[in-house]
Amino acid sequence: MEYILSLSYGKDSLACLGAIEQLSWPLDRIVHAEVWATDTIHADLPPMVEFKDHADRIIQERWGIEVEHVRGRLTYEQAFYWVLGGNKRPGEIYGWPFPSGPYCNSDVKMPGLDKVETKGNIIYLGIAVDEPNRFHSLSDKKRSPLVEAGWTEADCRRWCEGQGLLSPIYTTATRGGCWFCHNQSVGQLRLLRRNYPELWALMLKWDSDSPVTFRPGHRETKQKTIINSDGEEETIFEDGEYIPGHTVHDFDRRFQMEDEGLIYPDDKIFRWDMLDKELNYRWF
Numbered sequence: 001m002e003y004i005l006s007l008s009y010g011k012d013s014l015a016c017l018g019a020i021e022q023l024s025w026p027l028d029r030i031v032h033a034e035v036w037a038t039d040t041i042h043a044d045l046p047p048m049v050e051f052k053d054h055a056d057r058i059i060q061e062r063w064g065i066e067v068e069h070v071r072g073r074l075t076y077e078q079a080f081y082w083v084l085g086g087n088k089r090p091g092e093i094y095g096w097p098f099p100s101g102p103y104c105n106s107d108v109k110m111p112g113l114d115k116v117e118t119k120g121n122i123i124y125l126g127i128a129v130d131e132p133n134r135f136h137s138l139s140d141k142k143r144s145p146l147v148e149a150g151w152t153e154a155d156c157r158r159w160c161e162g163q164g165l166l167s168p169i170y171t172t173a174t175r176g177g178c179w180f181c182h183n184q185s186v187g188q189l190r191l192l193r194r195n196y197p198e199l200w201a202l203m204l205k206w207d208s209d210s211p212v213t214f215r216p217g218h219r220e221t222k223q224k225t226i227i228n229s230d231g232e233e234e235t236i237f238e239d240g241e242y243i244p245g246h247t248v249h250d251f252d253r254r255f256q257m258e259d260e261g262l263i264y265p266d267d268k269i270f271r272w273d274m275l276d277k278e279l280n281y282r283w284f
Helices: 011-023 046-063 076-080 103-114 132-137 145-149 153-163 186-195 197-209 248-259 272-276
Strands: 003-006 029-033 068-070 122-124 218-227 233-243
Touching (some): 076 197, 186 197
Parallel strands (some): 003 122, 029 068
């Protein structure tokens, strides 16, 4: 049996090192699930790649443990271009993942950790004592040093600051997750296009090849109150208007309009149908 810290490089998982020391718990290994966009391009933005190297050196020097960077057999790009079989879109590639049960987690990230989370090992997770909504992830085999030590998220941040281990995601606009994530905000996509045009160009290439949109379409749900057969009020839900999905190229056109001064990034009146109109003046 081994005692293993699952490290994400966020403040909570890094602060587990301090809590483990405080509790005098054993620690045999530190493991990080590494995701790659392609065979040669990290899923992390350059500032995070540099921070991971910096943190690894500090951990090696102070705790004498070399962080293991484990990866699955597939890069994101390989999973993206995986050809489907069976009855569901046979012969097509996956393209962009769906928000629910995305392959980027199940097929790209988690297989690397599956090799570590074997039966009998104890896994330490970075869940703070003031995150009770995450306690369901804990068990006899998955434990949180932070909960046992009574450390809050604020405690974790202070500890990381004191150790020189605070990630740039907390002090700059650097994204902490994969730069190609389909769940990231419009603001993060805007920064990616502005600061890393070579990565944005790769996003556009993938987008051209994808059979599904980057942001999937969805149908709105409307809440309605009715009087049922017993004369009592009852809330029901009905399908509303269908909201079409949007491609990376749609976002690129939107950002181009911002560059040209046709709209501002913080415009409250922005509508996607503006992209289909010839705009020779600013919308008010």
